[in-house]
Amino acid sequence: MAKSGKSSASRIAVWGILLLLVAGLAGFGSGGLGGNIQTVGSVGDTPITVQEYQRGLQQELDFETRRRQQPVSMQTALQEGLDIRVRERLAASTALTEEARVMSLSVGDAEVLRQLQQVPAFQGPSGAFDRDAYEFALERSSLRPADFEDDLRKTAARELLQQAVTGGLTLNKSYAETLYGYLGQRRSFRWAELNADLLASPNAAPTDAQLQAFYDENGTQFETPEVRKISYAWLTPDMLVDDITPNEDELLALYEERSGEFNQPERRIVERLGFADTDAATAAKAAIDAGETSYDDLVTERGLTLEDVDQGEVSRDDLDGPIADAVFALTEPGITDPVETSLGPALYRVNAVLEAQETSFEEVRDDLVAEAAEDQARRAVLDKLTEVEDLLAGGATLEELGTDTELEFGQINFSDDEHEGIAGYDNFREEALLLREGDFPEARELSDGGIFAARLDEVVPPALPPLADIRDDVAAAWDAAETKRRLSELGESLKAQLDAGTAMEALGLVGRTETDRGRTEFIEGTPPALLVTAFDLEKASDTALIPTDDGAILVELLDISAADLSADEAQNFLTQLSQQGSAGLAADVFELYGQAVQARHGLSLDQVAINAVNASMR
Template sequence: MATKKRTSPFVWAGFILIAGGLMITGGLGLSGTVRNVGKVGDKTVTALEYQGAMQQGLQQMRQMFGNTLTFAQFQQMGGEAMAREQLVQERALENEASRIGLSVGDLYVARQIQQISAFQGLTGGFSLETYRAALRQVGLAERQFEDAQRDAIASGLLSSAIAGDLTMPAIYAETLARFRGERRVITWAAVTAANVTTDIPAPTEEDLQAYHDSHPDVFTTPETRRVTYAALTPEMAAETIEVSEDEIRALYDQRIDSYIVPERRIVDRLTFNNDADATAALARIQSGEITFTDLANEMGFSLEEIDQGEMTEAALGEGGAAVFAAATGDTVGPVPSRFGPVLYRVNVDLAAEETPYDAVRDTLRNELAASRAGRVIAQEKASLTDLVAGGAQIEDIVNLSDLRSGTLDWQEGNTEGMAAYEPFRAAIAAAEIGAFPAIVDLPDGGIFVLRLDEIVPPRVQTLDEMRAYAEVMWRFQATQDAVATEAARLAEAVEGGATFEELGLTATTEPALTRSDVVAGTPYGTMTTAFTLDSGDVTTLSDQGTVVILRLDSIATADESNATYTADRDALAQTLNNSLAGDVMQAYGGAVRATTSVSFNETAVSSINTGL
């Protein structure tokens, strides 16, 4: 049975290069005439390595900002520059290792390559045929890849020598752990308008005017930009496009496999060397000696590796009938396959599905129309270019084209209607009165032109215009002030020895809490304040309408015998050690980088970026 091997961290550079190459070369159309795009010291940067670095950087940024992030946006955000610099620093370290004569022998390189999972055969071990095929697929010679591995390993050895055993003094982590492990026991109670015993009088004219005058920002309207525009989006264009019933039916028939889905099973599969091994394994499962999952682990496979996903009866071949006759949870086999006898486990029974034509007709019609909308918009843009060049106004453009007109009083933050498009908002913000209209493209393929008609500056609205609102806001502020005053009075009473209950307050005593704990129902920063108090101190806190009385009941130092404290201290020590090693390597790498020559073929780089 196959046994899976752990992969040395030194070989990941090679694995990423292979994986990146397999992923990239299929979609970028990079010309084979350019092999190298740069040089760092005496080390070359190949086109594949540059592609891999860019793709990896793009994927990392997409994890933060979403999968819709384009490479152009990645460049605008500085991602390309960061990915290139990371690649340069890695090459600079490899160059430095070579300069000082640090390297490893062929046997060590071979052992590391044999651990790369991308080069494993069906038995789980290293396959020379798989290795050579993978390299051919990405256009790499064996010597080229092995030299890259040797450089990566030597660079890793250099990094380990520089920062591998660095540690921070133990007292650093212990001090931080004690700080984080301190506890406070608090009692708190909320004070609301219901606790206020005095009535709040109606505001006078002077009260309202004073509130209005002291809060001009509350009564100020933002700048308003009044625009007239003409636009044609794919959705607008699609509404005017005629699509025949035959065309819609043809698209439905073309996708019939997604609308009429046969019965399926979600199965796991284990492959064996011979029938005897498969039969023996089945017997162990059926006797209850071992589960299918445990058997997979014993053979060195994870659940992800044996999962076959959704399979039809036909796709299962000779095992189809047996699998489809089995119940969920059953193990079926042995079944012959081109890889050897297999056992199947049935995980989920999926019934056949059928989506009728009428259910998707409108969707298909809109899709067909949308696919043609681009041509319609392109034709309109061509004629629109001449109109704009001839000085046509928005009204003329609407009369002579399929663009639709509209007006908008736009304020910062408005994202409704056409303002949902960022280029539209940017064009309004940059527009000037009297300027000629300009054609602007939208991300979905649409176009628009606009004219700024008027800028209405910010204005403080008068009290008469906003009297009702001013009265509401004054009452709210007056109530908050009354609650704060009452909270201060009650807090003084608590500090003087009165209990929360005697004062008509509902108090909550929290268990011992740390600085990072959050107390629901209290203002933000409650625990930060608690850690500034002495035992028995009482104070009030308020935030966004919430007012509480807080009393510190007791102080507890960190329990250094507690397992949680020990784990936190050890984790802090590891984090600090890693940070120290990272800082040292950053300083060392920066020094190496500063003394290493770097050059790139910017034409080749631009070609790769265009493909991306």
């Protein structure tokens, strides 16, 4: 592997892989599953170890927990097939490891050491690789250096194999240019709205025969919705909260529990950018002070983003002494002088100064009363859930719940248009659509902590009222349709004259000109079809008539401007698209290669071992 010319981004990617590997290995030692099962399968002669499978499962569970923002159990993972996804991923990586082994592809000790030396977590106070820090980090994860370095060596070999397969794969330049040429093209056009004011006379009153014909042809738009007549009993926290008065001890306990919210020390919102040595940090600060560069530029030059250096909101107690002194010495946004940290010298940028906040109990007492009462009301309602379930199981009716318990009985004619009262809860709406006549009511929860039970009494299907009952509605709909028909005819006539060279204004139209519009722009007060149609026209002077809900729009194309491929915006787009496209192409090729390798070496799995690991993760 090359030892020079690597970008900062590449180095950081290596650090990230190593740190994730250490973190992922946490909790999984080298003892296997009870010391009896060592592997769950193999590709060729390369095993898929129990530790690898356990680690993969745990990483998948952690990822899904963060993504869903709620714990994901092993039982859920098995139901959703997440374990299969882990095994497929392991099989793919193991196949590549086996291929590298067969090819005798590996990296030497010097390369392994070089990569270890670049990981900040393995560095001492001087910024150099520290063997004690390295061994301590692995010991906390129940790992031996030899095992970790073997994993690192295999990973490096797979990366070499990937580079050999996908190196040099780049997207054809014409693809990016063609796409930008399409997206970056701009057009100028004129358009005019055709509305009822352009008609020579109002619509004549419809005859009885016309209304009857329109009613017969468009009856579905006048149908009443399906109505589900539902009886229900419900109880919500709001029904109880007015009768609840929290005592003073409860309020004081709640205040103490949330003291970190009400009383906060002085804080700073900071970013941290580390450097290899003090000279580099000092030179960077001098360049910033001289206006030769900026903090943002230094971050970008290192291959980082602002998210990478963000330290968030910190108090003095969150930082070590010298760092805290430097950061809190700034009373307004700015950049500190170089500060020594456990990972080497760094520059801290203070983006905001947050003053200390102290809120007394008396100031928030009313809010705490409301919060405590609402919490007690929610708990009181949920405490009723089991009681309601037992009563329903014993044959109690909803009406009896309304008289014998704190639940309130009600009835509703439920449809898609009904959103008042209990119909405003999504939980109830979902249940209302699932109910069937004859079903026994079951206790359910509402999104605000309430409970309810419901019974379907009757389904009233959609119905078309007699014409005599909705004559005014039908007449209004006929008038709108007639106006649209007449405007469409007028539009075709005006379009023909526009095609013959007559200007819009000469046709009595109020035209608007749009200059150099892009196809992804938005023109206020117009339907999306206007821009779409303008970009569908083939050449200047072409016209089109666009139907709208209440009329039409006449559009005339004036000019087509080709995308400027030499513009900075275009060059940035082409560069990014080429990089993304090339990466996608390489990923597709490598995936196909991996599938072929796996098929060639053969995959075998030990279902008994897999089941044992799955059971140990529950």
